Amino acid sequence: MLQIAVTGKPNVGKSSFFNSATSSSVEMANYPFTTIDANKAVAHVISECPCKELNVTCNPRNSICIDGKRLLPVELIDVAGLVPGAHEGKGLGNQFLDDLMQAKVLIHVIDASGSTDAEGQSVEAGSHDPLDDIEFLEDEIVMWMYGILNRNWVRLVRKIEAEKLDIAKVIFDQLSGTGITLEDIIEAKRKVNPDYTKWEKEDFMELIRNILHIAKPMLIVANKADLPTAEENIKRMQEKYPYVIPASAESEIALVKAAEAGLISYTPGDSDFEILEKDKLSDNQLKALEYIKVNILEKYGGTGIQTALNEAIFGLLNMIVVYPVQDEHKYTDQKGNVLPDGILVPKGAVPKELAYLVHSDIGDNFMHAVDARKNMRIAADYELQDKDVISIVTRG
Ligand SMILES: Nc1nc2c(ncn2[C@@H]2O[C@H](COP(=O)(O)OP(=O)(O)OP(=O)(O)O)[C@@H](O)[C@H]2O)c(=O)[nH]1
Numbered sequence: 001m002l003q004i005a006v007t008g009k010p011n012v013g014k015s016s017f018f019n020s021a022t023s024s025s026v027e028m029a030n031y032p033f034t035t036i037d038a039n040k041a042v043a044h045v046i047s048e049c050p051c052k053e054l055n056v057t058c059n060p061r062n063s064i065c066i067d068g069k070r071l072l073p074v075e076l077i078d079v080a081g082l083v084p085g086a087h088e089g090k091g092l093g094n095q096f097l098d099d100l101m102q103a104k105v106l107i108h109v110i111d112a113s114g115s116t117d118a119e120g121q122s123v124e125a126g127s128h129d130p131l132d133d134i135e136f137l138e139d140e141i142v143m144w145m146y147g148i149l150n151r152n153w154v155r156l157v158r159k160i161e162a163e164k165l166d167i168a169k170v171i172f173d174q175l176s177g178t179g180i181t182l183e184d185i186i187e188a189k190r191k192v193n194p195d196y197t198k199w200e201k202e203d204f205m206e207l208i209r210n211i212l213h214i215a216k217p218m219l220i221v222a223n224k225a226d227l228p229t230a231e232e233n234i235k236r237m238q239e240k241y242p243y244v245i246p247a248s249a250e251s252e253i254a255l256v257k258a259a260e261a262g263l264i265s266y267t268p269g270d271s272d273f274e275i276l277e278k279d280k281l282s283d284n285q286l287k288a289l290e291y292i293k294v295n296i297l298e299k300y301g302g303t304g305i306q307t308a309l310n311e312a313i314f315g316l317l318n319m320i321v322v323y324p325v326q327d328e329h330k331y332t333d334q335k336g337n338v339l340p341d342g343i344l345v346p347k348g349a350v351p352k353e354l355a356y357l358v359h360s361d362i363g364d365n366f367m368h369a370v371d372a373r374k375n376m377r378i379a380a381d382y383e384l385q386d387k388d389v390i391s392i393v394t395r396g
Pocket of ligand 1: 008009010011012013014015016017080081223224225226227247248249250251
């Protein structure tokens with residue numbers, strides 16, 4: 001399952017974000033996996049299910065369909081321990097960085113209201129500039145990777161020369177376990193001085209930043225957007241960085257709780273709610289709900305939690321959803337389940353890559369694929385499209 005790391009300095013609302021993003025999956029009946037371990041749980045991203053358009057009733061297996069919306073599971077990892085000096089082993093140090101590197105995409109939770117200082121201590125709202133926190137995470141990761149690469153560099157350069165090794169492959173081996181691919185390194189290296197024997201600290205830093213931007217894209221969640229000091233900071237963040245999602249984890253938690261109690265009707269991701277039991281709500285509760293409506297839902301179009309997850313997968317990672325089936329006429333698997341699985345694949349993937357994502361045996365025995373909508377065989381280099389329904393034909 002695709003992994004998303006949720007991180008940020010202490011007190012910014014990481015746990016609140018993590019809990020609000022994963023609690024709704026827990027409620028879902030027949031969900032095969034909920035809490036994986038203490039700091040991992042399943043959340044979901046939402047995509048339009050092809051069932052409506054194909055006029056069929058689907059029987060999802062790896063996902064859930066609610067009113068034509070397909071909820072696809074992703075794994076969230078709660079990575080606590082970001083403190084200044086983490087790369088030198090402060091706080092949870094390298095454990096923090098190892099955990100972070102498991103994920104394909106990072107969600108960096110920021111206290112947009114500026115009420116926590118650089119170390120995560122509470123301060124007067126608006127007195128800390130949250131823009132300073134954005135650079136700080138990347139700096140910690142860069143310094144940590146620099147430490148790894150720099151450690152044996154002189155010896156490695158000699159070895160590269162003596163044994164005529166490929167520099168990108170050598171860097172790749174040094175960074176093993178970080179999920180960074182050889183292709184990522186080759187691409188990142190193009191923009192730095194080609195003569196690696198002359199690399200200074202700045203060249204390493206540039207290379208590492210390039211690698212990070214390619215291999216570990218980062219989404220900024222501007223949390224605590226409900227506080228009055230957040231608005232101006234959010235504007236400044238959005239002007240400077242491409243992926244900033246205003247959010248209020250606390251509002252999401254409040255709305256989900258009220259919905260669970262039957263007081264309002266609200267589904268995560270909605271941009272509005274409806275009060276069902278006005279008489280059972282106290283004046284304070286009504287005021288709080290009104291505050292959320294005006295200051296979060298109407299202002300930002302939602303609490304930002306579901307938007308952030310969707311943006312991480314479909315925006316930053318550029319994924320699409322493809323539906324493999326066995327019977328291209330009925331859109332079913334072997335057992336007759338209609339549109340059983342939605343699979344997240346990177347945009348640009350071809351049918352054989354989909355086959356491997358379904359199962360390695362199916363990949364090994366892949367012959368060709370059929371576009372079930374058009375009932376037509378597709379070419380080996382056909383780029384899969386979002387919501388494609390594909391039947392894979394295998395040998396034997
Ligand atoms: N106003 C407001 N407060 C929030 C929001 N999200 C979290 N908080 C508050 O911020 C404080 C920290 O929240 P946590 O979720 O524990 O933060 P954390 O980043 O996990 O903190 P650590 O466990 O210390 O790393 C708590 O008092 C929350 O109630 C939000 O969206 N709005």
